[in-house]
Amino acid sequence: MGKFLYAPEIAKLGHVALVSADLEKSLSFFRDTIGLEETEVVDGVHYLRAWGDFEHHTLSIKAGSTSYIDHIGWRTKRREDVATFAKLLEDAGTEVRWIQAGEEVAQGEAIRFELPSGHRFELYYDMEKTPADESRKSVLKNQTYKSWAKGVSPRRIDHVNLQTSHDNAEIVKYLQEALGFKLREYFVNPDDVQVASWLSVTNLVHDVAIMSTPRSKEPNEMHHIAYWLDNSQDLLRAADILCEADVQFVGPGKHGISQAMYIYVKDPGSGLRLEIFTNGYLIFEPDWEPIKWTYEEYLKNGSAYWGDRRRDDVDRDAQVKELLRS
Missing domain, CATH: 3.10.180.10 (2,3-Dihydroxybiphenyl 1,2-Dioxygenase, domain 1)
Known part of the structure; x- marks a missing residue:
């Protein structure tokens, strides 16, 4: 350096x-x-x-x-x-x-x-840790607000997923070399070209993901942001809340990559996709080797391990496109 x-x-x-x-x-x-x-x-x-x-x-x-x-x-x-x-x-x-x-x-x-x-x-680096006002403050000193006060009530922000028409490997190289991100998992298309990658600076499988697709009209689009729920029961509760609010969503399901459970829902004001996210695994190994998924492996188990995958398995490619589309 x-x-x-x-x-x-x-x-x-x-x-x-x-x-x-x-x-x-x-x-x-x-x-x-x-x-x-x-x-x-x-x-x-x-x-x-x-x-x-x-x-x-x-x-x-x-x-x-x-x-x-x-x-x-x-x-x-x-x-x-x-x-x-x-x-x-x-x-x-x-x-x-x-x-x-x-x-x-x-x-x-x-x-x-x-x-x-x-x-x-x-x-x-510097950001105020603003205390909650008394009416919303948690009795727990290690928590900011009262939990479950309203709505789905996620605990924290989790990750972002960037969508782009740009070369995936080039962006990944930049994140690694310029910013210190570590590549955790990735998948390739039928021509063995890297098209999606999951990277992190923490023990999470991904703090950021990069999805490269010709469906992107611009190179700097956003696929989704994600907020974290504590467990799978919270995710099922979220599904009920979204149904009561008459908001359409995709899920619940489980990803093979990250092994996390998810619901995808769009903000009706901006069109931004939100992922409500839970479970998954953490990485502690300092010598972690990035996991490669082939296109066929990704279609079978990588994206939708269960939940939204079609029960008859007739058209998994269409299901993946549904999960990845803008």
């Missing part, structure tokens, strides 16, 4: 900044149906988090003429890592923009830059 005494590191996924073409519908969905707590509203931007999230926000929503993801925030392990990443990224030819403290509410100094696909990432 040259003159640097240590390699800068990303600690975890921090937040997603959503712009919605129908703000009221998005707020109704995320606040009331999903049950995220609103921290505050500043200059038309609504800041939300799950009941177990400690930082000021894990999702922000503001109105726009169209819907899109403005940026995805990642917290570094050390305050000085932000500047170190900036230096390394610039030396490697990445254009970096500095975000001054307070420019994003409750957040300290940060940098923003784009992946080769055009997805905009933000790196920061």
Whole structure:
């Protein structure tokens, strides 16, 4: 690393900044149906988090003429890592923009830059851990809000899944070499070309996934964001809540990759897909070797291990497209 005494590191996924073409519908969905707590509203931007999230926000929503993801925030392990990443990224030819403290509410100094696909990432360290007001505060000192206060009520943000028309291997290489992500699982198409990858900086199977598909109209689309539920019973409860709200969804089912259970549901305001996510496995081995799935293996067990896969197994390819479509 040259003159640097240590390699800068990303600690975890921090937040997603959503712009919605129908703000009221998005707020109704995320606040009331999903049950995220609103921290505050500043200059038309609504800041939300799950009941177990400690930082000021894990999702922000503001109105726009169209819907899109403005940026995805990642917290570094050390305050000085932000500047170190900036230096390394610039030396490697990445254009970096500095975000001054307070420019994003409750957040300290940060940098923003784009992946080769055009997805905009933000790196920061300082973020206020805003306490909940007394009416919503948990009696548990190690928890922010009362759990199960409303809606689906996920515990925390979990991961993001980026969709792109860009070369998958190139984005994965950038995430690995520039940002320190580790490749955990991936699958290839019938021509043995890598088209989907799951990477992490934590013990999770993925903090970020990359899906490359010709169905993407742009190289920097979002497939979904995910919030975590504690167990499978919570996921079944979520299905009931979504049915009562007359919201269509895909699932419940279980992925082979990650071994996690899921429900996919779309925000009616922005069209953003949300995955409600639970179970799965953790990775502790320092010498983990990325797991490769062939196209046939992925169709059979990788995406929908059970749940949404067709009972007669006639058209698994169509089912995979259903799970991956925009």
